Amino acid sequence: MANLTLRLKWSSRVLAYTFALGLVGVLIDSVFVVFMNNIILFTDLVHWVTDSLLELTLLLGLYFASRLSRRYPMGVVVLESTLGLLIALTVVGVYFYVFYDFLNGLLYAGGAATVNMYSSIATIAGTALTVLTYTTLRRGFEKYNVETLRYESTHALVDVLAGVTATVGILATSITKSTALEVLFTVVLMMFILHSVQGIVSDSVSLIRGENLDYKMSLAVMNSIQDLLASAGARVKSVEARKLASFYVIGVEVYIDPLTTIRDAFKLRRKIVKRVIDLYDSVYHVDVRFHPEVSFERVEEGERSRGEELKARRKR
Numbered sequence: 001m002a003n004l005t006l007r008l009k010w011s012s013r014v015l016a017y018t019f020a021l022g023l024v025g026v027l028i029d030s031v032f033v034v035f036m037n038n039i040i041l042f043t044d045l046v047h048w049v050t051d052s053l054l055e056l057t058l059l060l061g062l063y064f065a066s067r068l069s070r071r072y073p074m075g076v077v078v079l080e081s082t083l084g085l086l087i088a089l090t091v092v093g094v095y096f097y098v099f100y101d102f103l104n105g106l107l108y109a110g111g112a113a114t115v116n117m118y119s120s121i122a123t124i125a126g127t128a129l130t131v132l133t134y135t136t137l138r139r140g141f142e143k144y145n146v147e148t149l150r151y152e153s154t155h156a157l158v159d160v161l162a163g164v165t166a167t168v169g170i171l172a173t174s175i176t177k178s179t180a181l182e183v184l185f186t187v188v189l190m191m192f193i194l195h196s197v198q199g200i201v202s203d204s205v206s207l208i209r210g211e212n213l214d215y216k217m218s219l220a221v222m223n224s225i226q227d228l229l230a231s232a233g234a235r236v237k238s239v240e241a242r243k244l245a246s247f248y249v250i251g252v253e254v255y256i257d258p259l260t261t262i263r264d265a266f267k268l269r270r271k272i273v274k275r276v277i278d279l280y281d282s283v284y285h286v287d288v289r290f291h292p293e294v295s296f297e298r299v300e301e302g303e304r305s306r307g308e309e310l311k312a313r314r315k316r
Contacts, residue, residue: 004277006065007144008284014140014149015059018133018156025126032122038115039102039293040173040182043189044166046095049194051159053084053091055152057203061244062148063120065284072249072285074242076290078207085204088197093205095193106179115182117174120167128154149283151246162192175178191217207244214248217241224279225272233257237291247284250276258292265290268311 029045060080064072140146169185172178189267206212222239229235237253252272256265273286 001073004284005066007146008062011140011144011146011149012059012063014136014144015152018136019052019055019059019150021129022048022055022134026052027193027240028125028129029122032119036116036119038119038170038173038182039099039186040115040123040189041119041171042098043186043193044126044162046091047159047189047193047196048126049091050088050193050200050226051155053088054155054196054200054279057081057084057147057200058152058246061140062146062284065244065247065249067285068254071287072251074249077244081204081207085200088200092193092197092300099190102186103183105182114177114197115170115173118171119170123163123166123170126171127160127167130159130163134160135265138202145281146244146284148295158192158195164185165189165192182196212242212244214241214243217243217248221276221280221283222251225275227253228271228275230253232264234260234268236295241283246282248280248282250283250286251289252276252286253289255293256290260290 026045026048028042029048033042033045057080061077063080134153134156137149137156138187141149141153154165165185165188169181169189171184173185218239218241221241222236225239226236234254234256237255238251239253240251242249254268255271256268269288269290273289277283
């Protein structure tokens with residue numbers, strides 16, 4: 001369990017580093033858009049922004065999961081996902097407004113494309129940053145064996161292709177002055193944006209609506225801890241396995257004897273967490289909550305009601 005904590009912490013640092021590389025890419029594209037604006041470069045900038053939002057979501061999720069001794073703040077994650085979804089939709093909405101304005105300009109004004117060849121410096125630098133991101137994530141996965149890093153490295157490899165496409169599009173359009181090529185490469189890059197936004201939307205909506213609950217995984221976890229609970233005289237109240245991007249967060253609620261000591265409860269919690277994490281590589285965090293056994297609760301309620309009845313009789 002301690003080993004997993006360290007692996008998750010170091011993996012979150014790897015993601016923090018690649019997220020910083022993404023911000024550098026956003027900054028470079030932003031500067032070139034201001035001075036050498038063209039629709040291909042602007043599309044590449046929007047792609048950088050949406051990818052950075054997606055990576056921020058994964059980074060926060062992994063950071064919270066690494067704190068195994070604390071409860072997973074699902075409410076904070078839902079809020080962060082909601083904000084990320086709203087920002088992503090706003091950015092994409094602004095982009096399509098700009099793209100629509102660009103198409104109107106072509107239809108009514110016409111003329112040759114005015115793409116500056118030197119704006120490819122931004123996309124070449126961005127591609128180099130993406131290659132660095134891919135190699136960093138791949139090495140991180142090989143070293144820490146955290147699935148989120150492999151997931152992000154695959155995404156970064158796709159982004160390398162997007163960077164090459166943007167560079168070729170700028171160079172080809174600047175040489176040929178063809179508006180048809182400009183529109184073609186813009187539409188191709190638009191597919192990469194939609195791919196990133198689709199990831200943000202699907203993850204956020206499933207999290208907000210509670211559709212990320214995996215019943216099959218929940219049942220498997222419940223069956224795997226039955227023997228531990230039976231030996232401790234406890235029983236399962238509920239198990240919820242929720243998938244966040246590429247990993248699971250498990251919530252386990254257990255009925256125990258109210259006379260159980262804090263030390264014994266803590267030992268049982270550690271056994272449950274260790275059992276679940278050892279059995280499933282995709283589980284990064286396990287929350288365990290204890291409740292007094294229902295039968296004891298009923299006895300206490302009965303005793304309180306009888307006591308209140310006796311007090312009422314004495315007052316009479």
